Amino acid sequence: MYVELDTTDLKVMGAIKKGLTTFGGIKSGVNLKKDELVKILDILDNSEMIKSTASTGLLGQKKLIIDLTDKGEERIQEYLEILRVKWREMLDLAIAGERAQLDEIIKENPFMVNMMVFFGVTDLPTLSRLNLRFLLEGKHLCYKCKKELKGFMQKFAVSDVRKFNFKLPRGMTTRDDLCADCFNNLTR
Numbered sequence: 001m002y003v004e005l006d007t008t009d010l011k012v013m014g015a016i017k018k019g020l021t022t023f024g025g026i027k028s029g030v031n032l033k034k035d036e037l038v039k040i041l042d043i044l045d046n047s048e049m050i051k052s053t054a055s056t057g058l059l060g061q062k063k064l065i066i067d068l069t070d071k072g073e074e075r076i077q078e079y080l081e082i083l084r085v086k087w088r089e090m091l092d093l094a095i096a097g098e099r100a101q102l103d104e105i106i107k108e109n110p111f112m113v114n115m116m117v118f119f120g121v122t123d124l125p126t127l128s129r130l131n132l133r134f135l136l137e138g139k140h141l142c143y144k145c146k147k148e149l150k151g152f153m154q155k156f157a158v159s160d161v162r163k164f165n166f167k168l169p170r171g172m173t174t175r176d177d178l179c180a181d182c183f184n185n186l187t188r
């Protein structure tokens with residue numbers, strides 16, 4: 001049986017693969033509510049993507065250690081290969097200036113580039129350099145520390161950096177913003 005996994009399921013598996021093996025670790029790693037994560041772990045467990053073992057902590061407390069099964073590991077590798085192929089395809093489109101086709105790909109799969117960043121298939125500096133940050137869904141992140149810039153937070157653009165004669169962070173473009181902390185730490 002081949003179980004369909006959605007973006008969040010795969011992200012949880014990715015977090016486990018990155019070495020987050022406790023409930024709390026995964027929860028903060030992928031930023032999920034408790035009941036959401038319980039549901040996903042249940043699906044992954046039932047489809048034999050993960051296994052859990054009980055271990056005892058230093059103080060005798062019981063801990064649940066979550067791990068990928070071989071089947072789960074295979075599934076993640078498969079998914080990574082799809083992301084890598086897709087990323088190369090998108091790079092070619094970007095270099096050829098095929099903006100409309102890129103937009104089309106993202107419309108079909110809004111979180112794909114976010115997943116590429118999450119799994120290290122590409123990274124934010126590369127996306128910035130290629131002016132492809134618009135492909136990221138949803139979050140607007142500080143260019144330097146990658147903290148999410150929420151609506152009420154102060155943001156600083158290239159024009160602010162120039163106004164104060166600060167040294168522009170390498171690769172920062174007019175599409176990018178800095179948080180107040182990073183801006184205040186810039187030097188002349």
Ligand SMILES: [Zn+2]
Nearest residue numbers: 142145179182
């Ligand atoms: Zn920052």
